[in-house]
Amino acid sequence: MATSPRVPTVTPSAAHLASIRAPLLAWYDRNKRDLPWRRTKDPYAIWLSEVMLQQTQVSTVIPYWERFLKRFPTALALASAPLDDVLAGWKGLGYYTRARNLHRAAQDIVSRFGGTLPSTAEQLLSLPGFGRYTAGAVASIAFGEEAPLVDGNVARVLSRLFEVEGLPGDREREATLWELAGLLVKGERPGDFNQSLMEHGATTCRPENPLCLLCPVREGCVAFKKGRVAELPPAKVRAAPKKLTLALAVWAHADTLLFARRADSGLFGGLWELPAAEVDEDATVEETTLRLTAALGTGVKLESLLGTVKRQLTHRDLTLRMYRVSGPKRPTHSAAFQELRWCTPAEAATLGMSTAMQRALDTVVGTQA
Structure with missing residues (x-):
């Protein structure tokens, strides 16, 4: 059985570290983007930005961060x-899950720390949703602790600067990257330095077409010297998205529709939806009826297909099929959901609902207009 080559332990010299740290900080001071969370010293606001920026682009996050902070200051x-x-x-x-963990962590912060975020990475790690990256980011940026962080951008920068081998996710590779980040963060302005690493990866040391000629630390970059920038880090092989088809029950009564809140775990965990049941891609009307009946715990009759919504998620090709349904007894609870609720589409706008489910609801409302 073939094994991947062992990731070598990287032990940079003090001179190598210095050739990176000071120039990168100076570059950051000149070139950093003017982002709203960089204009505040409020640890809570900084924490919120770090959570929102996970898996989400900066341009998308900015208006959400401003609205969320105004609503929950x-x-x-x-x-x-x-x-x-x-x-x-x-x-x-x-x-x-990020939002649920934010809420749980905020409750912990109030009950355990008097409503003020703890100032060390070690303490922050005890809060829900705080992994090593988030703890390092908040501790260094908000409190000035020499706490390292490694995200995708930082991993790429360090892989090239120090010629770190191995595929993303490899345990030894990750340990090496964190060790390097820990060495580099020691010194003045640890929060700004961590941000300089992230900024550099986002704007200059990019995954494709990196701007090496504009790089402030190319003289200290081993990959640049060896002509290996395009090779490091190697691309992670992503599995093909799985197909998932959900049948949605559109059950109308007076001016209301039936909505259901999912279990906290799994896809769309804890969110509201038109009650859904997973079906096969080629499911018959009879099979779909059985699945929705089981989900709602009461007899369901499929009357018509109102529309279909397709969404591309990170790991799934999602298809939502909305069926107008009726039954002899309106359900008020079901073992398959945390809660059932009858409300108008306008009232549903105040519920936590995924973009995919909101699109399905908009389609349904449009067919009934």
Whole structure:
């Protein structure tokens, strides 16, 4: 059985580290983007930006961060808010586990730390949703701790600067990158230095077509000297997205529709939706009826197909089929969902709902207009 080559331990000299740290900080001072969370010293606001920026582009995050911060200006305000309000404020950002963890962490911050974020990475790691990266980011940027961080951009920069081998996700590679980040962050302005690494990876040391001629640390970049920039890091092989088809029950009563809240775990965990059941891509009407009946715990009759919505998620090709349904008994609870609720589409706008489900609801409302 073939094994991947061992990732060598990188032990840079003090001179090599210095040739990177000072020039990168100076470059950051001249070239950093003017982002709203860089204009504040509020640890809560900085934490919020770091969570939102995970898996989401800066241009998308800016208006969400501003709106969310206005709506929930402190950890106490966030902790005191109903989870539905928090999820509604997150609508459209995706990866809703981030919002649930924010809410849980805010409650921990209030109960354990008096509403003020703890100032060390070690303490931050004890909060829900705080991994090593988020703890390092908040501790260094908000509190000036010499705490390292490694995200995708930083991993790429360090891989090239120090010629770190290995595929993304390789345990020894990751340990080497964190060790290097820990060495580099020691010194003045650790928060700004960590941001300089991230900024450099986002704007200059890019995955494709890196701007090596504009790089302030190319003289210290081993990959540049050896002509290996395009090789490092090697691309991670991504699995093909899985197909997922959901049948949605559009059950109308008076001016209301039936909505369901999913279990906290799994796809769209904790969010509201038109009650859905997974079906085969080629499911018959009979099979779909059985799945929705089982999900709602009461007899369901499929009357017509109202429309189809397709969405490309990170790991799934999602198809939503909306069926007008009826039944002899309107359900008020179901073992398959946390909660069922009858409300108007306007009232549903205040619920935490995924972009895909909102698109399905908009399609349904359009067919009924």
